[in-house]
Amino acid sequence: MRNQGLGAWVHRRRVKSRGDVAVVFEGREITYDQLSVRIDRLANALADRGVVKGSRVAYLGNNHPAFLETFFACGVLGAVFVPLNTRLAPPEIEYAIEDAVVDTFVTDVRMRDLARAGAWQSRIRVRLLVGGDAYEGVESYDEAIAAASEEHRDEFVSLDDPAMILYTSGTTGRPKGAVLTHGNFTWNSFNALVDYDITSDSVTLLIAPLFHVASLGMGAVPAMLKGARVILRDKFEPGAVLRDIEELGVTALSGVPTTFQMLAEHPDWGTADLSSLRMLTCGGSSVPLRVLDAFEDRGLSFTSGYGMTETSPGATSLNPRSARTHHGSSGLAMFFTDVRVVDDAGKPVPAGTVGEIVIKGPNVIKEYWRRPEATAESRFGEWHRSGDLGFLDEDGYLYVSGRAKDMIISGGENIYPAEVEQIIMEIPDVDAVALIGKPDDKWGEVPLAVLVTKSGEPLPDGRVQAHLINRVAKYKVPRETVYIDEMPRNAAGKIRKVDLVRDLIEQPGGDSRPS
Known part of the structure; x- marks a missing residue:
């Protein structure tokens, strides 16, 4: 195949995993072969409307199969996917749309008002609505798919081509668009497959938004590379998660410390059947000891790690065996990634000395969208500057002290x-x-x-x-x-x-x- 990127993944899975369930959403199961056909139809529908290699296609919506369909359809065409945070205000939506020069916009019907206020009437040329009927200037997403050809396009897409522009949270100043390539996602998936227990029979429950790179890059994408099953939920409710684990045989669950704390404090915690769980991954910060205790009492242990949008997102991982012995650590550098701690001049500092965390590897972005000055400022040579402070111990375990600005x-x-x-x-x-x-x-x-x-x-x-x-x-x-x-x-x-x-x-x- 000419397409070396993500756009070929589900098409290849159509053959290897025929009949296997790829995505579960609101009780509906979609097999890999069904998903592949929908992705191909959507790619052709987008192409018929002028989307070509390099075009930017925005998506606004919570977790839904259409998110993954649009993401992979962009990969088929070599177009660039631009997921938007549903918590943004209309001016922030408009900024991202204008900055990325988006002309095709897919949105969930539940986000229609936000889309209208933020960008629905701006430079957008093509508007597709998921879960809603067409009206003036807006087409039905499902009708567009149904009317399109299911022929698979094999466009030339290399690992160096951009797959996605993901805007940083913008806690200070204007958000920057991190350009993640097909290679960034591919190597990040390799890191995840090496460092985590992801298998073809995994059942991954995704409760964090897919527009956040951790849910997409560490959850959905590597799971689908392996042919595993992905369950999508559009919001987090502890009781519902415990029921999903019990009824759907969930093997993998990711979240932040608050997620697991809320699960352990739920009234159903003590009686829920958690026997299917094999992997719990905590990001954001260390697992509090009392949460660690609660899960270990149920025979469960955690992996955790450190990363960011710019590393697609994995940089380090801490395996369950080290959860106690290196509590507070974010773990060792992921398999195909290098991590250092440096001084203000970019020189490595001794073990135990706090400095800035820098990362190098094929999962690290090469640039920010149309921001060469920001790209230059983020580099110490080949190393990406995280802006985070931390130190490495004698064994190479990373301890994050916080953001430099904090x-x-x-x-x-x-x-x-x-x-x-x-x-x-x-x-x-x-x-x-x-x-x-x-x-x-x-x-x-x-x-x-x-x-x-x-x-x-x-x-x-x-x-x-x-x-x-x-x-x-x-x-x-x-x-x-x-x-x-x-x-x-x-x-x-x-x-x-x-x-x-x-x-x-x-x-x-x-x-x-x-x-």
Whole structure:
């Protein structure tokens, strides 16, 4: 085949996995051969409407088979897939559409209002609506597929060709479009297959949004490369997840610490049949010890790791055997990837020394879309600068200290929030914590702890400080604790500290409860 990229994968699976279920959504099973036909029909429908190699095709919607169909159909044509975060505001949608120069837009009917407000009436030339009827200027997605040829196109697509533009969360400044190639996805999948227990009989439950690279790159894509079964859910509800595990024989589940904490705290946790589970993968931050305990009591263990959009996303992985011995670590570099920690000049630092984490490998992006200056700033030679701080131990295990921009400098001493947050999370009633810097006339900054408690009530005065004394240096202990009802999070479930700084430091007031 001339297509060396992702567009050939499901077509090849059509032969090797005929009759096997590829995707399950809302009780509907789609086999690999059925999915392949739909992808080919969609590719032809897009081609009939002027989509060619290099064209950008945007998708706005939550988890749905149409997301994967559009992603792989773009791969068939060599077009570039642009998934949009459904939590964005209309101006942010419009920015991404204009920046990527998108002219074809596929959206779920449930996102129609957001699409209209953000980009439906902008430069878009072709509009396809999933799950809805056609109307003026908008075509039905399913009708377009039904009317198209099912002939498979074999366009020349190389591993170096762009497969997707994924916009970073934009916690500071305008989002950048990370250009992920077919090779980036391919090598990331190889990393996942080597480091994780993914087999052809795996049943992967995806509850995180596919527009987040972890769900797509570490979940759906490597699973489908192996011919495994992917179950899509468009939202996370702990009780539903426990039922899915029990009724659908789920073998693999990924999430952030909050995901697993909510599962362990659900009333059905103790009685749910979890015997099918083989692999639990936690990203975002380390698994709190009490969550680790809860799952190990059920005979389950975790893999975890570290990565980012720019690494497609895997950079390191921690296997279950090391979950206790290297608790707090993000693990070793993935098989086809290299990880270093360097100083401000890009030179490697000794083991145990905090510096910037840099990554190299065929899963790392080569550029940001139309941003050569940002691409240049993100490089130390061949190494991609993560913007994250951390250190490697003597055995090569990575420990992430936090984002460089989140580091607190108090009296000339560096405070890495992740270290302190992990210890505060040991307090039983703490549901979530974030450490941010508060301006101080004497010290420049002092740490401020922002907490969400399970009970909804503040901890006793001094409880946080007492828990930290003799565990960390005195300057790392927060002078003040603020309680809020809910942490602001991005689509990946990570806490948006920029929002906390804005609401509690730059514009104090509102519903926070200081202690």
